[in-house]
Amino acid sequence: MKRVQNPQICHGHSRPIVELAYSPVTPDGYFLTSASKDGLPMLRNGANGDWIGTFQGHKGAVWSCRLNNTAMLAATASADFSAKVWDAITGDELHHLEHGHIVRTVHFAHQSSKLVTGGYFQQRLRIYDLQKMDSEPGTVRDVPDKVRCAAWHHNDNLILTSYTDQPGIGVWDTRTSTLVKTLQTGKEVTSIEISQDGRYVTTADGTEVRFWDGDKLEPIKSFSQQYSVESASFCPEKGRFVAGGGDMWAHLHDYETGAELECNRGHHGPVHTIRFAPGGESYASGSEDGTIRIWETDFAQKTENGDAAAAAAAAVTSAANGS
Structure with a gap:
């Protein structure tokens, strides 16, 4: 589960x-x-x-x-x-x-x-x-x-x-x-983020998250979402980007494929802003509901790996005890 x-x-x-x-x-x-x-x-x-x-x-x-x-x-x-x-x-x-x-x-x-x-x-x-x-x-x-x-x-x-x-x-x-x-861009841009090293510009417009070369200011790639995107943030070190908007959820994606890795629910209004912390171990979202929520990056993957390791350790212990 x-x-x-x-x-x-x-x-x-x-x-x-x-x-x-x-x-x-x-x-x-x-x-x-x-x-x-x-x-x-x-x-x-x-x-x-x-x-x-x-x-x-x-x-x-x-x-x-x-x-x-x-x-x-x-x-x-x-x-x-x-x-x-x-x-x-x-x-x-x-x-x-x-x-x-x-x-x-x-x-x-x-x-x-x-x-x-x-x-x-x-x-x-x-x-x-x-x-x-x-x-x-x-x-x-x-x-x-x-x-x-x-x-x-x-x-x-x-x-x-x-x-x-x-x-x-x-x-x-x-x-x-x-x-x-x-x-x-196709729509009005509601979010511009320049990475700390200057190599990437990340923007949000309409349902699009776009990535631009920070030196040449030329497009690299873009991903369409199924909701209106108001804000997006990219962590090059992790190869992850996050996006938030009208559906009230904080979405974590793989940068290479655009695949959604996690969909974090909890806000009670649209997500107006979302940003990675330095290093990308967490990210923060701010909403119409007046709260800020700080999320752990790759939480699902980490917990699955932790559960698998715990299960393996339990199996070894059980075998050693002869049960």
């Missing part, structure tokens, strides 16, 4: 979870941030989900929450027409970044002090240099639609953006503020 996985359930939010993001591994471990419509982004221990703190100050739903590479800074994007930068150690607000409309996404550059924001304001991206906050932010103008997601490419010169009302991913060169490429 197949065992049912009991995930670590993280309570604390009172409204839907709309984005989760892990930090890289730091000398103090790794961390998990959550953005929620309750307006109270949270910081947790990434390994076990234990609550560390809440960033208090927004007056509207928080759509995005990110940590920088050292996990010393956090950034948030909100429906209150602002983005904020926080000290992730003390929880203090460091910078209040006023915008003219809803801010939907924030993302730290990988190797620099830059932060990009995007949303419903004037169809543009703003780029802040956190070491020069007295200066006006840079802008990428002529973005064709309201921005849903924005993510720095690993070279910190390009930004990948998706839009709320049109398909495709725009690749913008921040040095020239020009669109240099568009990655074609």
Whole structure:
């Protein structure tokens, strides 16, 4: 009989979870941030989900929450027409970044002090240099639609953006503020993830999970699902990807074949966000039901192997006892 996985359930939010993001591994471990419509982004221990703190100050739903590479800074994007930068150690607000409309996404550059924001304001991206906050932010103008997601490419010169009302991913060169490429998708892209080593870009649109070469920004493969996919995450070390969406379940797949390996049930609403932890031993899902659930990767395979080993050991013991 197949065992049912009991995930670590993280309570604390009172409204839907709309984005989760892990930090890289730091000398103090790794961390998990959550953005929620309750307006109270949270910081947790990434390994076990234990609550560390809440960033208090927004007056509207928080759509995005990110940590920088050292996990010393956090950034948030909100429906209150602002983005904020926080000290992730003390929880203090460091910078209040006023915008003219809803801010939907924030993302730290990988190797620099830059932060990009995007949303419903004037169809543009703003780029802040956190070491020069007295200066006006840079802008990428002529973005064709309201921005849903924005993510720095690993070279910190390009930004990948998706839009709320049109398909495709725009690749913008921040040095020239020009669109240099568009990655074609069938539907609006609701999730963009760039792997920690920069080799892969994983996206979700409609019922598709797509994988792109992180250097060439060319398609590698895609897999169609039987449900609307809102978020997807890839772990190259494990050869696994996870996806979540409208059917309320967290799905684990084999990257080579696309085969579904596990379907984890437990959420009571659509899964809006799903992300692998560093190293891929677990992954977290956030839902309309206001909870975060942390799942063990390859749980079924591990338990089957463990049960088989236990049965073999019991057989050896039984034979030795002459029974």
